[in-house]
Amino acid sequence: MAAYALVSLLWIAFSDALLVHLVPDPVLRARAQTVKGAFFVVVTSALLLELIRRGDLGLRTLGAEVRATVDSMVDAVLLVDEEGRIVETNRAAVELLGVAAKEDLLVPLRDWGRRFDLRYLDGTPVPYDRYAAVRALAGERIKAYDAMARRADGTDVYFSVSAAPVEGAGHRRLAVAVLRDVTAARRLDEMREEFLATAAHEFKTPLAVVKAYAQLMQKRAPGDPGLTVIQRQVDRLNRLVQHLLDTSRLRLQPGEGRRDTFDVSSLVAEAIEEARPSTPGHALEAEAPAPAVVHADRERILRVLTSLLDNAIRFSPAGGPVHVRVETQDGEVVVSVADHGLGIPPERQPRIFERYYRAHAGTDQDYGGLGLGLDMSREIVTRHGGRMWFESVPGQGSTFHFSLPLAAQEAS
Amino acid sequence: MRRSVLVVEDDQDLSSLLEMVLADAGHRVRTAPDGRAALAAVAEEMPGVILLDMRMPVMNGWEFAREFRARYGRACPIVVVTAAENARLRAEEIGAEDWLAKPFDLDDVLYTVERQLAGGDEGGAPTRSLH
Numbered sequence: 336m337a338a339y340a341l342v343s344l345l346w347i348a349f350s351d352a353l354l355v356h357l358v359p360d361p362v363l364r365a366r367a368q369t370v371k372g373a374f375f376v377v378v379t380s381a382l383l384l385e386l387i388r389r390g391d392l393g394l395r396t397l398g399a400e401v402r403a404t405v406d407s408m409v410d411a412v413l414l415v416d417e418e419g420r421i422v423e424t425n426r427a428a429v430e431l432l433g434v435a436a437k438e439d440l441l442v443p444l445r446d447w448g449r450r451f452d453l454r455y456l457d458g459t460p461v462p463y464d465r466y467a468a469v470r471a472l473a474g475e476r477i478k479a480y481d482a483m484a485r486r487a488d489g490t491d492v493y494f495s496v497s498a499a500p501v502e503g504a505g506h507r508r509l510a511v512a513v514l515r516d517v518t519a520a521r522r523l524d525e526m527r528e529e530f531l532a533t534a535a536h537e538f539k540t541p542l543a544v545v546k547a548y549a550q551l552m553q554k555r556a557p558g559d560p561g562l563t564v565i566q567r568q569v570d571r572l573n574r575l576v577q578h579l580l581d582t583s584r585l586r587l588q589p590g591e592g593r594r595d596t597f598d599v600s601s602l603v604a605e606a607i608e609e610a611r612p613s614t615p616g617h618a619l620e621a622e623a624p625a626p627a628v629v630h631a632d633r634e635r636i637l638r639v640l641t642s643l644l645d646n647a648i649r650f651s652p653a654g655g656p657v658h659v660r661v662e663t664q665d666g667e668v669v670v671s672v673a674d675h676g677l678g679i680p681p682e683r684q685p686r687i688f689e690r691y692y693r694a695h696a697g698t699d700q701d702y703g704g705l706g707l708g709l710d711m712s713r714e715i716v717t718r719h720g721g722r723m724w725f726e727s728v729p730g731q732g733s734t735f736h737f738s739l740p741l742a743a744q745e746a747s
Numbered sequence: 748m749r750r751s752v753l754v755v756e757d758d759q760d761l762s763s764l765l766e767m768v769l770a771d772a773g774h775r776v777r778t779a780p781d782g783r784a785a786l787a788a789v790a791e792e793m794p795g796v797i798l799l800d801m802r803m804p805v806m807n808g809w810e811f812a813r814e815f816r817a818r819y820g821r822a823c824p825i826v827v828v829t830a831a832e833n834a835r836l837r838a839e840e841i842g843a844e845d846w847l848a849k850p851f852d853l854d855d856v857l858y859t860v861e862r863q864l865a866g867g868d869e870g871g872a873p874t875r876s877l878h
Contacts, residue, residue, distance in 0.1 A: 542850045547761070547765075547853055
């Protein structure tokens with residue numbers, strides 16, 4: 336552009352001087368000047384046109400390259416406009432959802448969700464206002480969460496979705512959603528869980544035989560303490576196996592599960608009675624001033640209690656009181672299990688709800704366990720609409736709490 | 748003559764143990780290693796109660812229960828003996844009258860058998876707690 340300006344300037348300055356020398360006749364010179372001016376206009380117009388054409392071509396090339404890039408991306412991309420319409424997508428999306436062409440996906444997002452039956456992993460439909468792209472249109476950046484959809488051929492596909500707002504041309508707001516196919520990983524997970532469940536299941540028949548024979552021998556010749564120990568250890572082994580079964584079942588069958596109406600206080604009493612014989616060194620106490628009726632899966636809540644009691648006992652090896660309190664407040668019941676045991680080192684506290692994580696692993700305070708109890712417990716409680724949390728001071732002990740909505744509250 | 752207890756279980760050790768315990772308590776016990784053998788035993792003589800394992804070769808507990816109900820309806824209560832995560836669910840699945848979760852207490856086995864021989868609960872649906 337600068338070169339063009341310089342050349343033009345020089346041309347204007349010197350062309351007239353040149354003409355004076357070349358054409359002495361003023362009449363002829365005036366004509367020549369007209370021709371020169373016209374020539375100048377034509378040449379500069381052509382030059383400008385060429386420059387514009389090149390710029391435009393560059394832009395168009397860029398546009399095509401961006402489109403080709405989006406199209407070659409491994410992850411599915413949906414570009415959604417302010418009205419919630421999908422305005423651009425890519426090949427990966429076509430493949431992910433098994434449709435014939437991109438045009439099949441360029442529809443309002445709401446219709447898209449309905450057609451492909453967009454669901455969370457537990458099978459509940461994702462409400463429209465929770466769609467990643469819809470939230471992104473409102474300015475939110477959505478980190479990956481897992482969802483599933485039904486492909487055109489009827490099979491389910493699992494993906495993780497993330498989305499971000501995009502500032503379009505002329506302040507037009509857009510949202511870009513990226514869907515990463517995680518079906519293969521999910522299948523592998525399912526196989527692993529299925530294997531765990533089968534293995535745990537297979538353990539139970541031999542456990543049943545050992546336990547029953549120990550009982551039979553004890554009935555016939557009472558007094559041998561070894562037979563009691565065998566039964567106790569079988570029960571312990573069974574609890575571990577049950578944990579494996581529980582966690583894998585929970586993962587394989589997301590969703591609500593069954594519901595019974597029962598009193599949490601009496602369930603606490605039951606859990607304590609069950610735990611007491613195996614731990615004479617601990618004083619297990621329950622404090623439940625009033626009944627707290629909930630609408631929940633009784634077996635699973637019992638497992639949560641058993642698991643928390645198990646931890647409290649295991650991690651207070653010196654014995655001492657284990658205190659279980661049942662309180663009702665604001666439409667929910669809060670159960671707290673407190674021990675005076677080892678406590679959890681602060682740096683390990685953030686990870687204790689992770690599956691397989693064992694806070695005391697590799698320390699001289701490793702009292703065993705599979706690292707499944709808390710993960711499972713929290714999963715169960717969360718599915719019932721409750722929360723789980725804890726306080727812990729090393730050397731003083733830990734208190735684990737969980738809440739459940741009270742039955743009356745839930746119904747209202 | 749008192750009606751018999753039919754133990755349908757493929758694990759030989761468990762089967763003979765149940766036979767021994769129930770016989771000790773005065774029951775007449777017959778055993779079958781799978782669903783098909785159990786159907787034959789039922790055809791021969793209708794038992795008073797059936798203890799039914801679920802995972803078995805040849806014919807499993809689900810198939811047996813379906814076949815039994817189709818032929819005999821509710822002529823005899825079925826007690827599911829299962830290693831499943833949730834024994835009660837399993838019992839509900841096949842419409843069994845009661846269940847025992849592996850590993851079980853022998854007292855529970857005897858109690859459950861007696862109860863079902865005596866006519867079970869009102870309505871027949873499993874109502875008791877697992878523990």
